[in-house]
Amino acid sequence: MIESPFFASQPDRVGEAPHHAHLQAAECECVVVSNDWVNEEYKLMVLDAPPKALGVRPGQFFQLRCPSPDGAEVWTRRPMSIYAAYPEQGRLDFLYKVAGRGTQGLATAKAGGTFNIAGPFGRGFWLEPAWKNIVVLGRGVGLATMAPISQLAAAGGVGVTAILSARSPSLAMSAELFEGIGAQVIPVLDTDGTSDVGNVERLIEGLIADGRADAFFTCGSSRLLALMKRLGKAHGIPGQVAMEQIMACGYGACYICVKTFEVNGERVLKRVCLDGPVFDMQEAVGW
Numbered sequence: 001m002i003e004s005p006f007f008a009s010q011p012d013r014v015g016e017a018p019h020h021a022h023l024q025a026a027e028c029e030c031v032v033v034s035n036d037w038v039n040e041e042y043k044l045m046v047l048d049a050p051p052k053a054l055g056v057r058p059g060q061f062f063q064l065r066c067p068s069p070d071g072a073e074v075w076t077r078r079p080m081s082i083y084a085a086y087p088e089q090g091r092l093d094f095l096y097k098v099a100g101r102g103t104q105g106l107a108t109a110k111a112g113g114t115f116n117i118a119g120p121f122g123r124g125f126w127l128e129p130a131w132k133n134i135v136v137l138g139r140g141v142g143l144a145t146m147a148p149i150s151q152l153a154a155a156g157g158v159g160v161t162a163i164l165s166a167r168s169p170s171l172a173m174s175a176e177l178f179e180g181i182g183a184q185v186i187p188v189l190d191t192d193g194t195s196d197v198g199n200v201e202r203l204i205e206g207l208i209a210d211g212r213a214d215a216f217f218t219c220g221s222s223r224l225l226a227l228m229k230r231l232g233k234a235h236g237i238p239g240q241v242a243m244e245q246i247m248a249c250g251y252g253a254c255y256i257c258v259k260t261f262e263v264n265g266e267r268v269l270k271r272v273c274l275d276g277p278v279f280d281m282q283e284a285v286g287w
Contacts, residue, residue, distance in 0.1 A: 032047060
């Protein structure tokens with residue numbers, strides 16, 4: 001059984017409206033408990049963190065000060081959504097893909113060393129009391145972002161169906177975590193063709209027909225976002241998407257993370273860090 005994280009043990013947060021949390025954000029020095037590979041592309045970093053960092057909501061993010069991978073300075077922090085928080089153990093977990101210079105530097109962090117984070121920032125996911133069953137759909141690193149809202153839902157007695165899209169079985173991460181909270185886990189893979197949008201659509205249509213889709217949640221893929229938007233609009237199902245964008249400050253001052261959204265038929269610009277990173281699915285133009 002997967003250990004229950006902090007935000008999954010807060011039933012009073014179910015149905016709570018999203019809000020800005022920047023007044024609670026703080027810079028923290030943490031101790032690296034571990035920073036280990038979980039497959040050929042992703043690592044899990046576990047931090048021993050102070051209490052002021054542990055009031056994070058699913059979908060919120062921290063700004064990480066990553067070490068340099070090559071001796072040259074990494075000029076900006078890297079935004080990263082939380083994977084899990086366990087305040088009774090004083091622990092924060094981050095699941096990340098090792099790709100650019102920031103995450104390559106992050107991969108060099110050693111157990112026992114110190115690590116600087118700032119946050120939590122942004123608007124997180126929320127659940128409405130009327131929702132009894134939700135569908136989460138993630139692709140790649142987006143699967144890490146889907147884990148916290150699934151844990152929160154399960155802790156509140158909400159049924160979860162987790163559709164995990166990945167290139168191969170080894171990259172369909174977090175399956176054990178989803179299974180541990182009692183979710184129905186459906187892997188859809190490039191290797192066997194099941195990740196095809198048409199197949200995913202049939203799966204979701206089946207869940208809708210069975211009354212197991214009161215709300216949609218997604219992260220990690222523009223094509224899957226477009227699918228869930230279309231199905232949500234056709235069936236009157238609300239949804240939320242966690243967006244990813246390059247950032248500098250993380251709290252709305254620099255405007256680097258601006259993306260286009262569609263609100264009431266008009267195209268508007270919003271800052272992912274301040275107005276998100278979680279948005280109404282129907283407003284998102286693309287992930």
